[in-house]
Amino acid sequence: MDHWSESEGKRVHDPIFQPRISQNCRQPVEEFCRERSKGAAVTRFERCTWVPGPIIVGAGPSGLAVAACLKEKGVDSLILERSNCIASLWQLKTYDRLSLHLPRQFCELPLMPFPADYPIYPSKEKFVAYLEKYAARFGICPSYNHAVVCAEYDEKLLLWRVRSQLTGKMEEEVEHISRWLVVATGENAEVVQPEIDGLKEFKGTVVHTSAYKTGRAFAGKRVLVVGCGNSGMEVCLDLCDHNAQPHIVVRDTVHILPREMLGQSTFGLSMWLLKWFPVHVVDRILLLVARTMLGDTARLGLKRPTVGPLELKSLSGKTPVLDVGTFAKIRSGDIKVYPGIKKISGQQVEFLDTRSEDFDAIVLATGYKSNVPFWLKDRELFSDKDGLPRKAFPNGWKGEGGLYSVGLTRRGLMGTSVDARRIAHDIEQQLSAEGKL
Ligand SMILES: Cc1cc2nc3c(=O)[nH]c(=O)nc-3n(C[C@H](O)[C@H](O)[C@H](O)COP(=O)(O)OP(=O)(O)OC[C@H]3O[C@@H](n4cnc5c(N)ncnc54)[C@H](O)[C@@H]3O)c2cc1C
Ligand SMILES: NC(=O)C1=CN([C@@H]2O[C@H](COP(=O)(O)OP(=O)(O)OC[C@H]3O[C@@H](n4cnc5c(N)ncnc54)[C@H](OP(=O)(O)O)[C@@H]3O)[C@@H](O)[C@H]2O)C=CC1
Numbered sequence: 419m420d421h422w423s424e425s426e427g428k429r430v431h432d433p434i435f436q437p438r439i440s441q442n443c444r445q446p447v448e449e450f451c452r453e454r455s456k457g458a459a460v461t462r463f464e465r466c467t468w469v470p471g472p473i474i475v476g477a478g479p480s481g482l483a484v485a486a487c488l489k490e491k492g493v494d495s496l497i498l499e500r501s502n503c504i505a506s507l508w509q510l511k512t513y514d515r516l517s518l519h520l521p522r523q524f525c526e527l528p529l530m531p532f533p534a535d536y537p538i539y540p541s542k543e544k545f546v547a548y549l550e551k552y553a554a555r556f557g558i559c560p561s562y563n564h565a566v567v568c569a570e571y572d573e574k575l576l577l578w579r580v581r582s583q584l585t586g587k588m589e590e591e592v593e594h595i596s597r598w599l600v601v602a603t604g605e606n607a608e609v610v611q612p613e614i615d616g617l618k619e620f621k622g623t624v625v626h627t628s629a630y631k632t633g634r635a636f637a638g639k640r641v642l643v644v645g646c647g648n649s650g651m652e653v654c655l656d657l658c659d660h661n662a663q664p665h666i667v668v669r670d671t672v673h674i675l676p677r678e679m680l681g682q683s684t685f686g687l688s689m690w691l692l693k694w695f696p697v698h699v700v701d702r703i704l705l706l707v708a709r710t711m712l713g714d715t716a717r718l719g720l721k722r723p724t725v726g727p728l729e730l731k732s733l734s735g736k737t738p739v740l741d742v743g744t745f746a747k748i749r750s751g752d753i754k755v756y757p758g759i760k761k762i763s764g765q766q767v768e769f770l771d772t773r774s775e776d777f778d779a780i781v782l783a784t785g786y787k788s789n790v791p792f793w794l795k796d797r798e799l800f801s802d803k804d805g806l807p808r809k810a811f812p813n814g815w816k817g818e819g820g821l822y823s824v825g826l827t828r829r830g831l832m833g834t835s836v837d838a839r840r841i842a843h844d845i846e847q848q849l850s851a852e853g854k855l
């Protein structure tokens with residue numbers, strides 16, 4: 419089959435490929451693509467397609483935000499998304515009771531506010547509905563089921579070559595080529611699987627929080643939740659609400675703050691205080707109020723780090739827990755706190771303080787990591803260690819040769835908005851300077 423003709427035909431009808439951008443630079447690339455698609459040496463590639471606008475990898479809030487900001491400036495883009503929907507983290511990998519922990523004004527994307535009747539902390543369903551409307555409003559139609567497996571800069575062509583596998587068809591690869599590559603694959607792209615002696619042989623259910631929906635199936639069961647970030651803490655509360663017996667592993671220190679203090683959201687209050695005071699002063703205020711409201715958390719096994727919550731977030735990315743009721747259940751003894759795990763044998767878990775308990779199920783609330791080092795051939799913008807930009811926010815959004823990063827800032831959706839606006843502005847400037855817009 420002539421795959422080039424096939425993709426040409428597709429492009430005629432596909433708004434993504436309408437050449438709003440001047441054709442001048444396309445000629446040699448089109449020839450290159452045609453050659454690749456025909457060449458016997460490249461039979462692995464089913465199709466090879468020139469994308470006139472930027473290629474964005476990931477259709478989460480970050481990918482959508484960049485596509486929208488570009489669209490507003492008259493630039494079409496192509497989003498490659500591995501799953502079959504937008505915001506797959508929110509739609510497929512989060513628990514039922516999830517709501518935003520930060521107030522809505524800190525979570526909206528550029529150019530379109532949340533509907534006025536939305537609550538301060540929109541539910542997951544409301545957040546996803548907003549994202550669906552957002553995509554529709556800006557005419558964003560991602561290419562679903564495209565898992566990007568390799569992206570590299572072609573030094574000869576001065577272009578990005580992005581290879582993706584079609585989901586469920588491992589042997590079928592397509593290649594897209596563009597001047598610009600925007601990485602929007604998120605900080606939560608892959609789950610962190612802890613290495614715990616005996617975990618693989620545990621004689622009970624083991625589930626990561628990305629696959630946990632509700633505590634219904636755990637009623638009456640003894641459940642060990644490993645990890646005390648926001649996910650672990652809220653899953654414990656959900657387990658309580660479903661009459662399970664949750665136990666939580668807190669292997670290190672943790673900052674737990676009430677979600678609201680002094681009649682305001684803790685996050686909003688923090689942002690306001692940061693306008694007037696340096697971060698260590700704001701941290702002291704937050705800790706003082708938290709102590710008044712929660713008491714000494716260390717007495718219940720939740721020792722605080724020596725560095726304050728906001729400073730720690732900005733230094734290490736570790737997010738403070740914004741408490742939505744879990745702490746009261748720890749205080750009442752409904753949730754029991756345990757230190758790190760030494761080993762697991764059968765159904766028995768041995769802890770570092772030598773206590774041992776039997777469990778029916780383990781929920782791994784051990785977090786997520788970026789997958790950028792697995793597919794992006796770049797050593798400059800991103801660190802191999804954690805797959806995040808080497809430069810701290812707000813300086814990690816732009817690399818060399820048309821490479822960009824959005825939403826990998828450890829600043830949540832606020833970071834996404836800042837990156838997205840910058841990227842769109844930068845690409846617009848390049849096109850304007852070339853007289854192509
Ligand atoms: C439970 C939970 C609650 C959260 N709550 C908040 C909150 O209230 N406020 C806040 O600001 N932040 C919150 N966050 C942080 C979260 O990072 C952001 O809300 C937001 O999802 C980030 O958007 P993103 O587009 O950068 O990443 P994601 O939402 O993770 O989207 C990335 C997309 O890229 C796709 N992808 C990944 N790899 C590839 C590949 N190789 N090829 C193709 N596609 C790929 C994924 O399938 C996904 O659809 C929360 C996170 C979690 C886990
Ligand atoms: N409503 C909301 O807004 C919510 C937001 N979120 C956000 O989603 C993101 C992911 O959160 P989350 O899923 O909680 O992940 P986190 O990375 O925040 O937390 C992971 C936890 O697992 C612990 N851990 C990792 N490995 C082990 C191990 N081997 N043994 C014991 N403990 C271990 C970590 O401990 P240590 O610190 O010692 O490494 C940490 O406490 C965060 O940004 C969070 O804020 C999550 C839920 C709700």
Ligand SMILES: O=C(O)C(=O)Cc1c[nH]c2ccccc12
Nearest residue numbers: 520685731737738828829830831
């Ligand atoms: O939920 C997250 O992890 C976020 O990234 C949101 C967020 C950004 N900065 C913070 C500081 C305190 C609590 C949550 C966040």
